[in-house]
Amino acid sequence: MIRLLAQVSLRHLLARKRQSVVSLLGIILGVAFFLSISSMMQGSENDFMKRLVDNSPHITIEDEFRNPSIQPAELAYPSGAVQVRRVKPLTETRGVRGFQQILDQIRTFPGLRASPVLAGQALVSSAGKDFALTLNGILPAEYTSVSTIQNYMVIGSVSDLIANPDGIIIGSELLREMSLQKNDNISVAATTGQVHTFKIIGVFHTGRASVDEGMAFVALKRVQALLNRPNRANEIIVKLADANQAQVVATRIENRIGYKSVSWQEASQDLMSTLAMRRIIMYSVVSAVLVVAAFGIYNVISTVVMEKQRDIAILKSMGFHAKDVERIFLFQGVVLGLLGSAVGVPLGCVLMLSLGTLSFKFPGSTDRIYIVMDWGLLQFTMAIGFAMGASIAAAWLPARKASRVDPVDILRGGGQ
Amino acid sequence: MTVAIRAESLTRRLAGEVPVTLVEDIDLEIRRGECVAITGPSGSGKSSLMYLLGLLDIPTSGRVLLNGLDTSSFDEDRLADVRLRELGFVFQSHFLLPEFTALENVTMPLRRLGENSEAEIRQHGSDLLDRLGLSDQKHKLPNQMSGGQCQRVAIARALANDPPVILADEPTGNLDTASSAVVQQIIRDLAHKHDRAVAVVTHDASFAATADRIIRIVDGRVAPATAQARSA
Numbered sequence: 292m293i294r295l296l297a298q299v300s301l302r303h304l305l306a307r308k309r310q311s312v313v314s315l316l317g318i319i320l321g322v323a324f325f326l327s328i329s330s331m332m333q334g335s336e337n338d339f340m341k342r343l344v345d346n347s348p349h350i351t352i353e354d355e356f357r358n359p360s361i362q363p364a365e366l367a368y369p370s371g372a373v374q375v376r377r378v379k380p381l382t383e384t385r386g387v388r389g390f391q392q393i394l395d396q397i398r399t400f401p402g403l404r405a406s407p408v409l410a411g412q413a414l415v416s417s418a419g420k421d422f423a424l425t426l427n428g429i430l431p432a433e434y435t436s437v438s439t440i441q442n443y444m445v446i447g448s449v450s451d452l453i454a455n456p457d458g459i460i461i462g463s464e465l466l467r468e469m470s471l472q473k474n475d476n477i478s479v480a481a482t483t484g485q486v487h488t489f490k491i492i493g494v495f496h497t498g499r500a501s502v503d504e505g506m507a508f509v510a511l512k513r514v515q516a517l518l519n520r521p522n523r524a525n526e527i528i529v530k531l532a533d534a535n536q537a538q539v540v541a542t543r544i545e546n547r548i549g550y551k552s553v554s555w556q557e558a559s560q561d562l563m564s565t566l567a568m569r570r571i572i573m574y575s576v577v578s579a580v581l582v583v584a585a586f587g588i589y590n591v592i593s594t595v596v597m598e599k600q601r602d603i604a605i606l607k608s609m610g611f612h613a614k615d616v617e618r619i620f621l622f623q624g625v626v627l628g629l630l631g632s633a634v635g636v637p638l639g640c641v642l643m644l645s646l647g648t649l650s651f652k653f654p655g656s657t658d659r660i661y662i663v664m665d666w667g668l669l670q671f672t673m674a675i676g677f678a679m680g681a682s683i684a685a686a687w688l689p690a691r692k693a694s695r696v697d698p699v700d701i702l703r704g705g706g707q
Numbered sequence: 708m709t710v711a712i713r714a715e716s717l718t719r720r721l722a723g724e725v726p727v728t729l730v731e732d733i734d735l736e737i738r739r740g741e742c743v744a745i746t747g748p749s750g751s752g753k754s755s756l757m758y759l760l761g762l763l764d765i766p767t768s769g770r771v772l773l774n775g776l777d778t779s780s781f782d783e784d785r786l787a788d789v790r791l792r793e794l795g796f797v798f799q800s801h802f803l804l805p806e807f808t809a810l811e812n813v814t815m816p817l818r819r820l821g822e823n824s825e826a827e828i829r830q831h832g833s834d835l836l837d838r839l840g841l842s843d844q845k846h847k848l849p850n851q852m853s854g855g856q857c858q859r860v861a862i863a864r865a866l867a868n869d870p871p872v873i874l875a876d877e878p879t880g881n882l883d884t885a886s887s888a889v890v891q892q893i894i895r896d897l898a899h900k901h902d903r904a905v906a907v908v909t910h911d912a913s914f915a916a917t918a919d920r921i922i923r924i925v926d927g928r929v930a931p932a933t934a935q936a937r938s939a
Contacts, residue, residue, distance in 0.1 A: 295818040302806035605802040608763055609816050609864075610791020612784050699764045702798065702876075703754065 317584030318631025326639030334665035386523025402532030407524030428514025447493030458492035462503035604701035624686020708738035711904030744918035795865030799877035855886025
């Protein structure tokens with residue numbers, strides 16, 4: 292029976308070749324554009340997220356508390372009538388106190404790696420040129436387990452800092468701008484006024500200008516001395532085996548140690564909202580292409596239904612059910628959707644391959660950026676799903692109309 | 708002879724600001740092996756009666772019994788099933804599906820029924836076309852055949868599921884004299900040689916005169932004086 296309905300359906304479409312081909316083209320282009328654009332957007336988002344997750348700490352334990360600590364008077368007299376004002380907190384050296392004990396504690400979490408960092412602003416001078424940079428004091432052996440900086444090293448290695456406590460690793464842009472090379476000495480002045488001379492033992496290149504010219508790594512002890520913060524770190528960087536668990540683990544860490552623990556999701560909340568909004572806009576736009584194509588299908592099937600009133604009447608008089616008639620025209624939508632997807636997907640793949648070869652150089656980036664395409668199954672499923680949905684929805688209205696044709700009205704009118 | 712189709716107090720009115728009565732209080736029965744001509748002036752309700760007998764239209768009151776089975780309580784799908792198995796229609800225009808060959812048109816009801824293999828269906832369709840003298844037209848589209856040939860294909864299609872009742876609405880109305888004579892003979896043979904109940908709406912007095920009985924419809928009612936039996 293299905294075969295019979297499919298045959299009637301196909302003959303109707305073939306009888307109106309030109310209109311069928313035009314509406315088919317709409318679906319083909321719709322699928323191809325949907326696929327290529329959504330793949331491009333998702334690819335760039337995935338790439339961005341990967342960079343974000345890989346290059347950023349999954350959790351950053353900061354040297355501050357999420358809520359200000361309650362003053363002793365308030366603790367002692369929570370409902371007291373007298374308010375103690377102008378309480379001046381004790382001035383103390385900033386940073387995470389007892390970071391080594393904290394590290395020992397949090398390392399009990401399964402799959403967690405952590406490393407302390409003491410970061411501060413500094414001024415680097417060489418040959419009369421001054422550049423501001425962020426000086427990161429690290430424990431090289433631990434830091435490489437929580438950071439991807441080793442992957443970006445173009446000269447030397449992060450572990451060289453172990454053997455050279457007075458060594459510094461700087462970015463390629465800073466090296467270029469200051470006309471320096473490996474083993475040159477540079478003077479670094481901290482905000483405390485202390486100055487120390489470091490030897491360049493390594494160079495990294497991330498491709499991001501702000502990092503490559505404004506970031507440097509030295510041994511933790513040296514930064515503690517330069518910033519006058521002995522035995523302090525102002526950040527603990529945490530990496531997890533599963534980055535998606537960051538929010539949960541951050542909350543547990545914060546509950547346990549008290550210091551503000553920020554997951555990458557929390558740190559990137561604005562960005563996530565922007566990405567979600569971008570996704571909504573993108574899918575709205577690419578879906579609109581398919582909606583327009585669906586109007587083409589609606590048009591061609593409506594026309595077929597109008598023209599085939601007499602045939603519908605005769606089919607019903609023969610004993611075809613209303614549902615059979617509806618299926619005949621729904622099938623036309625399915626056929627157009629399937630054919631459109633079958634041709635649209637390869638065309639979309641060609642577009643995706645072409646887009647994947649394009650590269651751009653954006654301000655703030657030292658390298659050319661290639662468009663990353665997402666070849667995931669989800670993209671193909673969505674493109675085909677949207678195409679089928681739009682085609683079937685477009686066919687459904689005329690199909691229902693066809694199923695409601697009263698054969699007597701048509702036969703009485705002579706069917707012309 | 709067994710009564711194949713019976714109408715009891717059949718009335719059909721169209722609602723509206725001015726209600727129109729198409730047929731009113733019609734009682735009739737048609738037996739197997741009998742060819743009945745339904746005649747009357749234009750607009751008298753002949754075709755409306757045919758649609759009611761053919762279960763294409765629902766009577767306002769009264770009922771149609773097919774082989775003794777009351778169809779008045781049937782839903783749309785059940786009525787369609789009855790049409791598929793029990794009724795064959797032939798219209799003034801052949802109403803063949805233009806995208807399908809003669810054989811495909813004929814086998815369509817059989818394929819909808821879905822009770823036989825594709826080979827059996829094709830063989831049966833082919834036999835029907837052979838019987839109606841259309842052996843060489845099987846693979847032609849309707850626009851490649853003459854009006855008479857198309858009408859014979861339509862008759863073959865009406866016979867495809869071997870229905871006991873054939874309803875023909877002006878089957879020779881669009882045909883030339885020679886084709887008309889052939890079709891008339893085929894229709895009479897359906898009743899007399901193949902034991903089917905045949906009702907033919909016709910304006911053609913000579914065709915009506917060859918029927919076993921004539922039922923004349925005037926203003927939606929059976930005109931009693933005109934009912935007669937050819938064999939009487």
